[in-house]
Amino acid sequence: KNLLNSLKVNFKVIICKNLQNTSELNKTIYRKAIESDYKELSDAFNQYTSEKVYAGMEGLSLSKYFIISTEKNDYNSAESFFASLEGRLIALFKKLGSGLIPLTCEDRLRSLHGFYRMGYEKDFSFSWEESLSLGRDWRRDIINTAQKIHSRYITMDYGKRYVSTYYISEFPSELDDTFIWELSQVDFPIIVTIDVTPISKNEIQKILKRKYTNVNMSIAREQEVNNKAGYFSNRISFEKTAMIDELEEYMEELRGNDENVFDTSIIIALSAESLDELNKQAEEIDNICNTYGLTLSCLIDDQREGLKSVLPTSARFLHVYRPLFTSALSGFTPFNVIDINDKDGFFYGINQVSKKGIFGNRKKYQNGNGFFFGISGSGKSMNAKMEMDQVLCRTMDDVLIIDPMGEYRENVINNNGYYYDFEKNGDIHINPLHVHSHISDKDAFISQKAEFLYAFCEETIYPDRLSNKHINMIDKACIRIYEDYFKSDKKESPTLITFRNKLIEIANEDLEDTKSAYAKDLADELEAITNGTLSVFCHQQTAVEKRR
Numbered sequence: 001k002n003l004l005n006s007l008k009v010n011f012k013v014i015i016c017k018n019l020q021n022t023s024e025l026n027k028t029i030y031r032k033a034i035e036s037d038y039k040e041l042s043d044a045f046n047q048y049t050s051e052k053v054y055a056g057m058e059g060l061s062l063s064k065y066f067i068i069s070t071e072k073n074d075y076n077s078a079e080s081f082f083a084s085l086e087g088r089l090i091a092l093f094k095k096l097g098s099g100l101i102p103l104t105c106e107d108r109l110r111s112l113h114g115f116y117r118m119g120y121e122k123d124f125s126f127s128w129e130e131s132l133s134l135g136r137d138w139r140r141d142i143i144n145t146a147q148k149i150h151s152r153y154i155t156m157d158y159g160k161r162y163v164s165t166y167y168i169s170e171f172p173s174e175l176d177d178t179f180i181w182e183l184s185q186v187d188f189p190i191i192v193t194i195d196v197t198p199i200s201k202n203e204i205q206k207i208l209k210r211k212y213t214n215v216n217m218s219i220a221r222e223q224e225v226n227n228k229a230g231y232f233s234n235r236i237s238f239e240k241t242a243m244i245d246e247l248e249e250y251m252e253e254l255r256g257n258d259e260n261v262f263d264t265s266i267i268i269a270l271s272a273e274s275l276d277e278l279n280k281q282a283e284e285i286d287n288i289c290n291t292y293g294l295t296l297s298c299l300i301d302d303q304r305e306g307l308k309s310v311l312p313t314s315a316r317f318l319h320v321y322r323p324l325f326t327s328a329l330s331g332f333t334p335f336n337v338i339d340i341n342d343k344d345g346f347f348y349g350i351n352q353v354s355k356k357g358i359f360g361n362r363k364k365y366q367n368g369n370g371f372f373f374g375i376s377g378s379g380k381s382m383n384a385k386m387e388m389d390q391v392l393c394r395t396m397d398d399v400l401i402i403d404p405m406g407e408y409r410e411n412v413i414n415n416n417g418y419y420y421d422f423e424k425n426g427d428i429h430i431n432p433l434h435v436h437s438h439i440s441d442k443d444a445f446i447s448q449k450a451e452f453l454y455a456f457c458e459e460t461i462y463p464d465r466l467s468n469k470h471i472n473m474i475d476k477a478c479i480r481i482y483e484d485y486f487k488s489d490k491k492e493s494p495t496l497i498t499f500r501n502k503l504i505e506i507a508n509e510d511l512e513d514t515k516s517a518y519a520k521d522l523a524d525e526l527e528a529i530t531n532g533t534l535s536v537f538c539h540q541q542t543a544v545e546k547r548r
Contacts, residue, residue, distance in 0.1 A: 003096065004330060006088070007198060009068050009085070010068070010195075010196065010198075011066065011069070011196050012065070012067040013194040013332065014065040014192070014312050015180065016063045016064070016111065016115070016312060017063075017184060017188075017190045017191070018063070018114045018121070019114070019119055019189065028357070028359055029347075029357070030050070031045075033394065034393065034396060038392060038394075041389055041393045041415075042393040045347070045389070045390060045393065049357065052347075052349070052357065053357040061356075062184055062354055062355070065312045066093075067314055068085065070082075086102060098338055106126055108313075112143075113126075113141075115271070115311060116143045117144055118161065126138070126141060149303055149304050150303065152300060153303060161272070162273070162274065162275050162277075163269060163303075164282060165268065165303055165306030166267070166270075166282065166285070166297060167299055167320045168265075168266040168295065168322075170294065170295035171293075171294060171322055172292065175294075175328060176292055179288075179332070180192065180332050182291075183285070183288060186281075186285070186288075188271075188272065188277075188281050191269040191311070193267045195265045195267065195321075196329065198261075198263075199263060201260065201261075204254065204323075209251075211247055212251070215240060215243050215247065216244075218240065222237065223236075258326075260326050261325060261326075262323070262325075263321035263323055264332075267306055269306070269307060269310040269311075270282060299320075302318065305317035339356045339358075340358050342361035344361050345359035346359065346361070347390070348383070348387070349383070385411050389411075389415070392415055396548075416547065417548065418547050424533070424536050427542065428544065429542050430537055431495055431537065431539060431541035432452060432537055433449060433494045433496065434541040435482075435485060435493045442482075445482075446478060449478055449482065450474065450478040453478055454474060457474055460526060472515070472518075473503065473515070473518050473519040476519075477499055477502040480506075481498050495538050496526070496535075496537060496538045497535075503519045503520070503522050503523040504520070504523045507519040507523060
C-alpha cells in the first residue's frame with residue numbers, strides 16, 4: 001500500500017511467461033568438476049539439477065517487470081528523475097520481501113525478441129554500433145517477419161503462431177490476492193499487463209463531489225415531479241439511494257483510510273501454435289477469471305493496439321480503464337518472492353512459488369551460516385550431503401562434519417575422506433590443549449587456551465557460573481602448565497588431566513587461603529571428565545593425515 005500510494009507516475013506491472021532460453025539456463029546448471037576425481041559426481045549433479053529445474057519450469061520462464069514512465073522537458077531531467085525514483089523503489093520493494101534489478105536497453109529488447117520470435121530466444125544478438133554502422137533497421141532484428149491482423153487474433157510468421165489479447169472488463173467489489181499468482185502458474189506462454197495511472201486526490205474528490213451533487217439534484221427533481229403528480233412522499237428510489245451510499249463510502253475511504261485512486265486496466269496476451277490451442281488457453285484463463293468474479297473480454301478489432309499495450313514497454317494504445325482504490329489494486333501485486341540465482345551457486349532445490357531453481361552462494365552473504373529444517377523423513381540429511389558433495393566437486397574448500405549420529409560415515413568414505421571416531425578407548429584422539437610445532441606468539445597462544453578453559457569450566461559447573469576467583473585460578477593453572485611445557489625438554493603437550501593436576505597443586509599450596517578453595521572446587525568438578533567415564537578428550541592428540 002505504501003508503495004502504491006508513493007507513486008505519482010504512470011506505471012505497468014507485467015508478468016511474462018515465455019519459452020525458456022535453455023542456453024542461458026544451462027550455463028547456470030552445468031558446471032565442470034574442479035578435480036578429475038570428482039568428474040563422475042559432478043556429471044551426476046548436472047543431470048539431477050537439470051531434471052529438477054526443467055521439470056519445475058515446464059520449459060517456460062517467468063519474468064516480472066515494473067515499468068515506470070514520465071514526461072519531462074529534456075533527457076537530463078528525465079534521467080535525474082528516474083535515478084531518484086529508482087533508489088526509493090528498490091528500498092520499498094525490499095520491504096515487500098522482493099527486489100528490483102534495473103534493466104538495460106539490451107535486456108528490454110531481449111524480452112521483446114523473446115515474445116516476437118518465440119522459440120528462437122538463443123538467436124538474440126544486438127549491437128547499437130553494428131546497427132548504426134550498417135544502417136540497418138534494428139527493429140527488424142526484434143520483431144517477426146509477418147503479422148496479419150484479424151478481429152479476434154493475430155497470425156504471425158504466416159500462420160506459424162497465433163496471438164490473441166484480452167482485457168478484464170468487470171471487477172468484483174473484493175479481489176483475492178492469489179488471482180495474479182494463479183495466472184502465472186498456467187503451463188503455456190502468457191503476458192499479463194496491469195497498466196496503472198494514478199489520479200490526484202484533489203481531482204478524484206472533485207469528481208465524487210460533482211457526482212454526489214448531481215445525484216442529489218436528480219433526487220430533488222424526482223421528488224418535485226412526484227409532488228406535482230400528487231404523490232407526496234420523502235421516499236427515494238432504491239437506485240438513487242444506492243448511488244448516494246456508494247459515493248459517501250468512496251469519499252469516506254479517501255478521507256479516512258489513506259486510500260488513493262488509480263485508473264487501472266488488465267490486459268492479457270496468449271500465444272499458441274494453432275487456433276484450437278489458442279482457444280483452449282483462452283477458455284482456461286476465462287475459467288480462472290470466473291473463479292475470482294472477473295469478466296474476461298476479447299479485444300475485438302483492437303488486437304494490434306492490445307498487443308502493443310501488453311508488451312513490456314510504457315506504450316498505451318487502449319482506454320479500457322477502471323478506477324480502483326489502493327487496497328483493491330494491491331491485490332494485483334505479483335512481487336511476493338525473490339529468486340536466488342547467485343553466480344557459482346550451489347543447487348538447493350526449487351522455489352515452490354516461482355518454480356525456479358535456487359542457486360545460492362553462501363560465501364557472498366553477510367552471514368553465510370545456514371540450517372536445514374524439516375520433519376523426520378523430509379530430506380534434511382540428504383540436502384546436507386548434496387551440499388557437501390557440491391562443495392567437494394566444484395570448489396577446493398575443505399568439509400568438516402560433526403556427526404553425533406554416525407550417519408555420514410559412508411558419505412565420507414565414498415569421497416575419499418577421513419572419518420574419525422572419537423571414543424574413549426579408540427585409536428584417534430583430540431587434545432584441546434595440544435601445542436602445535438610452530439607457535440609465533442606464545443603469550444597470544446596461552447591467552448587463547450585460557451579463553452577456551454574459561455568456557456570449558458563454565459559448562460562443567462553449569463548451572464552455576466564462574467566467579468572472578470574461579471577465573472583467577474583457571475588463569476593461574478593455564479599459565480603454569482604452558483610455562484612448564486615450554487621450559488621442559490619433554491615435548492608432550494599438556495592435557496586436561498595436566499590442567500586438573502595443576503589446579504590440585506595450587507589448592508594444596510596454602511590450605512588456609514580461601515582462594516585455594518576455588519581451585520579445589522574446579523578440580524572436583526573436572527574429575528569425571530579427566531579421570532572418569534567422560535575422559536574422551538584427555539589423551540595426547542593423534543597425528544592424522546589431512547584430506548579435504
